[in-house]
Amino acid sequence: MIVKEIVEKLNLTVHSGEAGLSREITGGYTSDLLSDVMGNCDAGKIWITLQTHKNVMAIASLKDIAAVILIKDLKPETDMAAQSETEEIPVLGTSLPAFELTGQLYELLK
């Protein structure tokens, strides 16, 4: 499945990084601890988090993460959005909390 299909099926907002919507997704990872994601999230996964700063994109890029989903209507800070455009890694958004979104994404990808 590609990022664009997830956006449509889960009714997500695309905040930035539209150029990366055709990236292939291999799974998901839900965490707000950056070292946890750095150490344990594999390439090609979608990262669900409430962190909205630029370091999220540094990690997403270093780990070849397919896209980031911000929960609870959170929006990326300006430099995070800019970095997402540069890296062509989409930052998406939902009004749902992490638990519900993770459940829905899991159902889609299992």
Added chain:
Amino acid sequence: MLFDFEIQGGDFATAGNASSQIKKILKQLNVDHRDIKRIVVALYEAEVNVVAHAFGGKISAEINTTEVRIRLVDEGPGIPDIELAMQQGYSTASPEVREMGFGAGMGLPNMKKNTDEMHITSVVDEGTTVELIFFLNQTPPNH
């Protein structure tokens, strides 16, 4: 080949820049992707440690066909008890740094796990030197 980078203490906007550059270099050199992955994880954690704890530092990376050696030398508070700092979950990061999702006490254990050798020397009130050593192409083919 030798590559040098500078790290600004406290500047989270540029944290990860050296790791990103080294990742590009390793890709260009056709280093195995599994080796690139672990080098990037360890180096990023080390880079963030300098940003979060020190006033500034220097990275020098030595890359050849069989191994990668990366040395990070910082000027900062130093680590009084390295064994304690190595423990999973132990951190001296500030509340601001923790709020960003750093400072969970996972950085040093992540570095240890992803290196073949790691050496830390530190002098309190002067700074810390971390050496990360990776032997390339040692991962079993089906790993």
